[in-house]
Amino acid sequence: MKPIYDPGAGAAFWAAIEKLPGYPSGEHMPIPIILFESNAVYKLPDVMTQAKAQRDKPLLVVMDKTPMVRQGKYLKQLVMEILSKAGWQIQSIFLEPDGTGQVHTDMPHIEVVKKMIQPGASLLAVGSGTVCDITKHAAYLYEKETGSAPSFVAFQTANSVSAFTSNMAPTFVDGVKRTLPSRYPNALVCDLETLADAPYDMTVAGVGDLLAAFVSFPDWYLAHELGMDPAYSEFAQLLMGPLDEVFLDSAKKIHDRSPEGMAILAKLIALGGLAMSLSHATTPMSGYEHVISHVLDMLAETEARPLAQHGTQVALATLLAADAYQHFLNEFDPLEVNLDSCYPKPASMEKLILNTFGTIDPSGGAGRECWADYRLKLDLWNENRPRFESLRQDWPSVRAHLSSLTRTPEQLLEILRAIDAPLNFDQIVPPVSEVQIRFAFMNAPLMRRRLTLGDLLLFSNWDRDRLWQQIWARSQTLAKA
Numbered sequence: 001m002k003p004i005y006d007p008g009a010g011a012a013f014w015a016a017i018e019k020l021p022g023y024p025s026g027e028h029m030p031i032p033i034i035l036f037e038s039n040a041v042y043k044l045p046d047v048m049t050q051a052k053a054q055r056d057k058p059l060l061v062v063m064d065k066t067p068m069v070r071q072g073k074y075l076k077q078l079v080m081e082i083l084s085k086a087g088w089q090i091q092s093i094f095l096e097p098d099g100t101g102q103v104h105t106d107m108p109h110i111e112v113v114k115k116m117i118q119p120g121a122s123l124l125a126v127g128s129g130t131v132c133d134i135t136k137h138a139a140y141l142y143e144k145e146t147g148s149a150p151s152f153v154a155f156q157t158a159n160s161v162s163a164f165t166s167n168m169a170p171t172f173v174d175g176v177k178r179t180l181p182s183r184y185p186n187a188l189v190c191d192l193e194t195l196a197d198a199p200y201d202m203t204v205a206g207v208g209d210l211l212a213a214f215v216s217f218p219d220w221y222l223a224h225e226l227g228m229d230p231a232y233s234e235f236a237q238l239l240m241g242p243l244d245e246v247f248l249d250s251a252k253k254i255h256d257r258s259p260e261g262m263a264i265l266a267k268l269i270a271l272g273g274l275a276m277s278l279s280h281a282t283t284p285m286s287g288y289e290h291v292i293s294h295v296l297d298m299l300a301e302t303e304a305r306p307l308a309q310h311g312t313q314v315a316l317a318t319l320l321a322a323d324a325y326q327h328f329l330n331e332f333d334p335l336e337v338n339l340d341s342c343y344p345k346p347a348s349m350e351k352l353i354l355n356t357f358g359t360i361d362p363s364g365g366a367g368r369e370c371w372a373d374y375r376l377k378l379d380l381w382n383e384n385r386p387r388f389e390s391l392r393q394d395w396p397s398v399r400a401h402l403s404s405l406t407r408t409p410e411q412l413l414e415i416l417r418a419i420d421a422p423l424n425f426d427q428i429v430p431p432v433s434e435v436q437i438r439f440a441f442m443n444a445p446l447m448r449r450r451l452t453l454g455d456l457l458l459f460s461n462w463d464r465d466r467l468w469q470q471i472w473a474r475s476q477t478l479a480k481a
């Protein structure tokens with residue numbers, strides 16, 4: 001079983017998805033060249049030319065310092081050999097890790113790349129999501145400053161995150177992870193041998209990041225029903241297709257790292273990036289589970305701990321949020337809710353947010369950043385009170401639709417088990433403690449403007465302490481089952 005829409009099919013792919021409801025008008029083939037092929041690495045010189053890079057101008061090859069091996073050869077050396085043999089003038093940029101030993105997407109790294117761009121130069125990112133995001137955003141900012149857009153090609157070295165087809169860049173701003181508007185690559189190259197030889201934990205993370213859909217789809221629909229997001233469309237759901245069925249069917253091929261398995265996963269990941277970019281928001285693939293993960297990243301960043309594999313952390317947060325959905329769908333009765341108590345005063349929320357994030361960033365910067373974003377949500381929530389009131393009548397149909405968009409933790413665990421993924425927070429690197437994950441689960445709603453199930457639980461005065469105990473205990477039992 002393959003994805004319904006094949007982003008490797010060129011013009012036919014774009015023509016097919018342009019017909020889906022919710023496809024933005026006027027955006028014709030935003031990434032004209034996308035390859036998922038065996039030995040695609042050898043096509044890089046041609047792809048650079050097709051992407052309108054100029055061979056008489058410098059080609060900046062952006063990488064981190066992680067050694068990568070492809071079929072027994074060093075990948076980065078191979079890429080540079082292939083390009084220089086074809087006459088490209090390479091300038092390599094190696095991004096420096098920070099104190100945690102990792103490279104993170106932040107303004108200092110983006111500046112390093114941006115400063116190296118000369119008129120006419122083109123860019124090739126050889127790496128995973130972070131390297132791609134840094135390069136992409138440097139190219140974007142350069143264009144904003146100079147008015148000329150450098151040609152930018154992404155060579156994806158792992159099936160890890162959906163950065164490669166995204167026109168957004170998740171970036172640390174004042175210690176808080178924010179998604180900034182950015183740009184598409186002119187071409188994406190997925191070399192199946194490179195993807196097969198990537199560390200398997202990155203492949204597992206790529207699956208995990210997409211499982212978020214089973215929380216983010218219902219979250220987006222919920223926000224739409226409550227009047228909190230007028231931009232809602234079903235485009236992302238239609239584009240992704242029966243994601244869980246494709247995963248279950250392809251799990252062995254992904255686990256065996258067969259060329260077919262690598263291509264299917266790379267295509268799903270590409271679709272995930274496009275689902276967000278063409279919806280002009282990360283909302284379709286980033287709900288409560290991603291905010292939980294962002295808070296965990298924030299905790300790690302302030303404690304100078306390395307970040308866990310994004311998608312794996314997201315998958316585990318998805319299990320918790322999906323279980324919260326099960327409780328919500330089974331127990332929520334809008335007729336029992338005291339509406340007047342669902343609209344907290346701004347001053348009390350401001351205090352709560354400053355206090356909460358002050359515990360991890362005593363400078364107060366993170367708290368102020370979160371409150372600035374949160375208050376927009378609180379205002380909108382107040383304005384849309386009639387929508388919450390009308391949920392009283394509409395609940396049976398809204399409930400049924402939410403239920404069709406989510407999955408039980410057992411169903412999601414079946415996919416994670418089939419690909420031999422971590423099933424619990426103590427199995428990821430570095431491990432996350434219950435105290436940290438509880439903090440993230442409880443406080444994620446306070447972090448940003450987007451409404452998720454986490455917000456509705458908070459606004460409706462759900463007994464979240466009890467809920468936490470229930471879902472944490474269940475997650476521990478299920479992981480061991």
Ligand SMILES: [Zn+2]
Nearest residue numbers: 209290310314
């Ligand atoms: Zn993600």
